[in-house]
Amino acid sequence: MTCSAGFPGYIQRCFSEDATDGHKYARMRYAPATQCGLDTHDGGDNLYPFTGLNRTMVVAIVSSVCAVSACLSAEPASWKAGVAKESITPREPVWMAGFAARNGPSDGQLTELYARALALSDAQNNRLVVVTLDLIEIPEALRDMIAGLARKRHGLKPEELLVNVSHTHGGPMVSSKTVAEWGLDPVWGKRADDYVAFLLKRIDAVIGNAISSQSPATVGYAGARCDVAMNRRLPTAEGMRLAPNPDGPVDHDVPILRIESAEKKLVGLVFGYACHNTAMGPTRQLNGDYAGFAQQKLEKDHPDTVAIFLSGCGGDQNPARRRNEEDAVQNGLALAKAVESGLAATPIVLDASLAIRLATCPLAFAPLPPRAELEARANSPDGYVSRHARWVLREWPNPGDQPADYPLPIQVVELGGKLTLVALGGEPVVDYSIRLKRELAAEGQSVWVAGYSNLVHAYVPTRRVLQEGGYEGTEAVIYQALPGPFRMDIEDRIVDCIRREVAAVRTKRQAP
Secondary structure, three states: OOOEEEEOOOEEEEEOOOOOOOOOOOOEEEEEEHOOOOOOOOOOOOOOOOOEEHHHHHHHOOOOHHHHHHHOOOOOOOOOEEEEEEOOOOOOOEEEOOHHHHHHHHOOEEOEEEEEEEEOOOOOEEEEEEEEEOOEEEHHHHHHHHHHHHHHHOOOOHHHEEEOOOOOOOEEEEOHHHHHHHOOOHHHHHHHHHHHHHHHHHHHHHHHHHHOEEEEEOOOOOOEEEOOOOEEEEEOOOOEEEEEEOOOOOOOEEEEEEEEEEOOOOEEEEEEEOOOOOOOOOOOOEEEEHHHHHHHHHHHHOOOOEEEEEEEEOOOEEEEOOHHHHHHHHHHHHHHHHHHHHHHHOEEEEEEEEEEEEEEEOOEEOOOHHHHHHHHHHOOHHHHHHHHHHHHHHHOOOOOOOOOEEEEEEEEEEEEOOEEEEEEEEOOHHHHHHHHHHHHHOOOEEEEOOEEEEOOEEEEEHHHHHHHHHOOOOOOHHHOOOOOOOOOOOHHHHHHHHHHHHHHHHHHHOOO
């Protein structure tokens, strides 16, 4: 080993021992001088025992070579990553979200519900925290409370936080407003508010733990396929039905982000899929449905890993099998198996660079129905229809009143200059994922499209879905406290906004 002067009492190890080809190879590392046969005091031209050169000659020659080799052998800066999870399972009975057919509160639990988090920082200390929740929605009030605590407690700017829900229909309601809109006993509204207070403490903890556990890491991207999902919009002579459609569009891609420690140990993974989390049906046992079972399986097989599910554009997708617990388990195992196949593949390694944009895309509503039509609906024997009509009449009482635009959040994250993640609010139908992956792909760029992010209490249809009608386009508004369907230009507005934000992050990366 040949050495040169370094910090006082230390030297730089610059060369390995002679290799079999007679060359020496650069290594830049500080070590105590005594490890290289050098004393640490000044003076004298003593010969090194392993060279025939004196100190002055060695320092001059080796220092020059080390200056060059430092440029050639320096390793690129790494990511810093941390992961965490916290249980968010209610500790008392709650009214569950998602299925109107339930006639009572929760009765025990089938699985735990979790908040999971990934904290990423790049070489320039840009950062992103992804929080996923085993919940059905993110109402505006909850979104604002989460963003507030993230800013106050952890210094996170709004664009540095991405919150995604699994859309399990086996979790609690998180809004007393929704409880009232569903005509339920106010006691369950109070229980929902109490649960939110508990939830915020757990979200605070999971963000803090993910950030505090950050350490050097490598981040890679891979993909797989899984055929759990089936389109659920079936055209019939009577119109569009909510039923399996094996010929409808689907997105069976499974994007995967893998996080390895400096010791090449898998510590975290994020995986996505575009399908409603509704295999269990209206059971009254709390559960994370198939996505929960997939995460459970992956964490069992990788005990030191936190597995994080990121919901895709599954607004019009259901599991092909969706009758009971066994179907949910099997769907979860199928998705976990797909993730394993992606983990076995050679990943695309992402450099430690991060660019993020967060925007609000205003979506206009179609004109409200005539007052006479709303008054007729207000007398409907269907409680959901009548409550919705009375609410619209109360909020917009005058002819020509027009609701304010819906503020759809759109977040674009570019990782390593090779992966673009687009996170949409609401429940986007699968057309968005298919179109955006096709149109945003660039040479050397992969595209991942998530839904159910940052503000989630409305279906997000395309022009085609609005024209066809059916549940996701026009019928579901009575369950989601929307005044009515969106205007036909919804798809153009969303895609134009996404294109602008993607162009901005890519321009930022390319700037000197």
